[in-house]
Amino acid sequence: MRGIRTQYVLAYAVIGSIGPFLPIYLSREQGLSDPQIGFVVGLSGFAIIVAPIFLTRFADLGVPTRRLLAGSFAIGGAALWGMSHSTGFALVALLFGLHSLAYQPIMSVQDGLFFQGRAAGLSGDTPFHRVRVWGTVGFIIPSLALYFLVERAGSTQAIIVAAVLACALGVANTWRLPPITGVAATSPVGRPVATRAAIRALMAKRIRWFVLAMLLANISNGLWFTFYPLWLTDSVGIGEEWAGIVFNVGVVVEIGWMLAFGALLGLVGFRRLVVLGMAAQVVRLLLLAFVPTVGIALGTQLVHGLVIVTVAVAPQIYLDRRASDEFRASMQGVYATAVLGGGRMTGSLLAGQLAGYGDIALFGTGALLALLSAILLLTTESAMPAERPESRE
Template sequence: MRAIKSQFFLSFTVMGSVLPYLSVFLEQRGLTMSQIGWVLSLTGVAVVVTPVITAALADTRMQGRTLLGLMFAGSGLTLAWLTQVDGYWTILIVHGLFALAFAPVTSLQDGLYFQRGAELEARGQPVQDYHIVRVFGTFGFIVPSLLLYFILRHESVDTTASVWCGAVCCGVGVLNAVLLPKIERAESEDQDTPSRKRQGLPTAAALRALCEPHVLVFCVAMFLIHLAITAYYGFYPVYLTQTVGIEAQWVGLIANLGVVIEIGFMLGFGWFMRHWGIRKLMVVGGLCMIVRYLLLGFFPNVGVAVGTQVFHGIMVLVVHVAPPIYLNRRADKAFRNSIQGLYAMVVFGTGRIAGNLIAGWIADVSLTAVFLYAMVLTLIATALFAFAFADGATHAKHGGGDGGGSAKPQAA
């Protein structure tokens, strides 16, 4: 699991380099709020296109580590290219290419973890819980923001430095991908045997799993949450610099306050799962997100903007940690990658497309209204989790520990 932890770390160093500064970078390149919304929405378009394809390849034809290496290489090249271009249409195209390359990374890493965990369990070896591995991503997100704080203090340096930082981290990710484990497949999984043809594509099986009643409720609620969270992620940095009046060099450090809090929640995820379960976690987390958006929308000042980072930890559990674990519970070994990729396409991708476009239009009128819009969406999603969702029995055995009591957290 060491190389998988490193890959999580490196993928989040890319995110930690680019995401906190991207909307500010685009604003400094002369884009309007609605244009920024269009550029950011391409991330959602990419999630609709590439993760489901790469996940199907990882389940049937190619090694996940090979696909990850290719995605990191493409991401690094396009980020380097993005630093050299100007103009709305050129930026739109180049950022779109980066989004296409980087979009499958999260679902491929999740799938690789669950596949590797299933292999270790089959051999009777201990498996570290998902949240213990995923927390290395949290550490990875923190590192570049600390570095960029000191770099961006110099007046001669702008947020282009954050994009270059992301490109360099992608290069290191290519090197680490070589060290990732090779997943062994049974003969019937590697060949077009009659039994495999009768089973159909793993994507079709994953779709059937997502259409189960309570899973469908989960996906609808998460779609609404992604509409809201996309608005937050996309325009919170501009809200800090324009509405609250904080200088750009502080944006990453403010984001890191929430990420530091996230570490505690990540390490405590097993406790939440054992004592609360998925449903209660999603309801409590949704309520915390509603409070966060309400405060940002009605009280735009430095204290609120910084203080609401206290809600970031549980928000990450709801948006980024609980879903892959819940989906893996519903997955058979034949489509562990595909269910993650299909969810990324249907829920995360479409949510980001619509979320960024709508938030961009709202931000042209009022940045504070963006957070009130996010609050309403999260309120509806939380009601769905509270009154229409039940965390039913698992579809199949877990692939690896998930922190919910299915496997003991041990060193791998």
Template sequence: MIRARLGLMMFLEFFIWGGWFVTLGTFLAQNLSATGGQIGMAFSTQSWGAIIAPFIIGLIADRYFRAERILGVLHLVGAGLMFCLYQAESFTAFYPLVLAYMILYMPTLALVNSVSFRQMDDPSREFARIRVWGTIGWIVAGLAISYLFAWDSGEAITAGALRNTFLMCSLASLLLGLYSFTLPATPPKANTGQSGWREWLGLDALALLKDRNYAIFFVASILICIPLAFYYQNANPFLAEIGVANPTGKMTLGQISEVLFMLLLPVFIHRFGIKITLIVGMLAWAVRYALFAIGDADSGIALLLIGIALHGVCYDFFFVSGQIYTDARAGERFKSSAQGMITLATYGVGMLIGFWIAGMITDHYATAEGHDWSGIWQFPAIFAIAVLVLFAVSFRARAANAAQNTQ
């Protein structure tokens, strides 16, 4: 019963995110006449939320209030902000609302994990079965937008149908906000007086950067977030603009592959080691963008679908394996701080830089008819290859595997 309740929590949490974030770029460009730079600003609110989230969790949730109650309050306020986004008629009105929303939403990602972990006897075995419902929620949101409501294709886009995604997510956020108050009690941990702002932000784990291999991985993680930002910001607008039918539904192939490759990841790491796994992840980013550069909505549609389906390799083989590597290198003392540090560096700093660059590149390749998408996708493809080469020649596989095997 507890597992089902937590699964529903995860489903709604990621249904909300996937229900508006995937189509955000398309909505802003088509309905609010936003530039590439403005779209980059809107997407970068995710990064600002990731940077601010540790303060909310560390200073408030972990010390004073029950996690499920904070989760409920944040989603109830978020429901109101989502409704305001549904009503926004210009980017000037839209931006401060989406910034406020993401500052409130990003901490909920940690809160749903906290609520889940506190109800588990063995999180290493039980959490994946709960978390997978979040991915299913994201998939259902995308399928609903494309195949149930048909908001993202043809005349529906220009008619402003994508505005309804915010109304849909407002209702889902209201539901999750109310539902959160029925979740098992998750009181704050006892204050031992030993934690501080350095631990909340993951800065205690900066000692890991003294290790040459980990420092190289850390820098590569930030840099590879630049190509990642291009996908989040431009994939849906790209597919919609070139005439791919039901683009949001087709993009759920990425989440489906994410689940499948997650199952293969432990086997791959054990067989080939962490360096090869990370390299395969970076190579997949380059291949994906090369396929986007040469594919089209007609004879080249298969290339686009393969590029979307590579999301599982792109994300799992670099970001998830990177979290595993970080956990192995951190040891017991810095496990939590290290995960906080790498999350702040990637989804905070790395993605913030990535969205800014993606916005500039998109504006540079804007044309009277739309965009030169081939030129846009070549940049992250080449950039990912450059990061891969620098990582491959600098990272010492034997030392990394030896360190991981000693944990």
């Protein structure tokens, strides 16, 4: 289990290195326009659509998960290093797309690794959110260090060095992971078409409306994520080096939300918790749209963790409870493809087109989508049960 925890730390350290600064880097260091920034950031969503379903399928078929993770870290780090030595929209987009194709599947594969390990009895009754919280810790570490590096250098080039270092450590850590292979390889029914089974399960009556609501939620979050760093520097007027610190206000508070996740589920149930997260997203985005101040930048980060557990933790647990062993990993991969990837890509591309019309158009659209997601969850009985899960979740 220690190896899996470290895996989450290093995987999210890559995001913590580039995530808070990427739009700034693309604008300042590479000279890209708003639509081009939206396109490049959206490639990470496209990668989620294309790659995870195949990699998690490999896991289901018996390919050692740690080999998949090692290859993803190695290729992703090499592509980032190449991007830092390149210029021009086409080449930057190509290399960042390669990085995203290699790196983004790590999230769904390691989620599948955890759930498979727990099903095999390797982690006892450890709840998912208590392992996922180590990803939050991993996000914080590089962002704090980069404050000093970016301030001293006067540019955001250092973010690439930090991300490549995290990728290298990620390769090394894969040797500490348990040698788990996909359960489908030893299934008594042979090798079922796990991906098709996962798609059928996601389209079932009691799940499909939940999937649509989460798609809207992820589009909304993509609109926020793509231009929030540039909103901090251009609309609020803070220095580039502060972007990571402001992000980390939300990330530090996110730890509390993660640790309280099980208690919140037990108190209000799945559906009400997700609706609460969407309500927080609506309020946050409306404040960003109409009140671009330092106080709002910091204050709205207090609910960032609630939004994250809504879109990145609760759905995985909900779906795992409805997956069979034959397609457990593939169900996470199909969901990541359709909802996380489709939502992020659509949100980023839409953000690139809306950014030129101002903050109200950009963040107001995101607020509307979050509101529609909440309404769908509240008014569609089959969207998500109001049940309270077992305490271990």
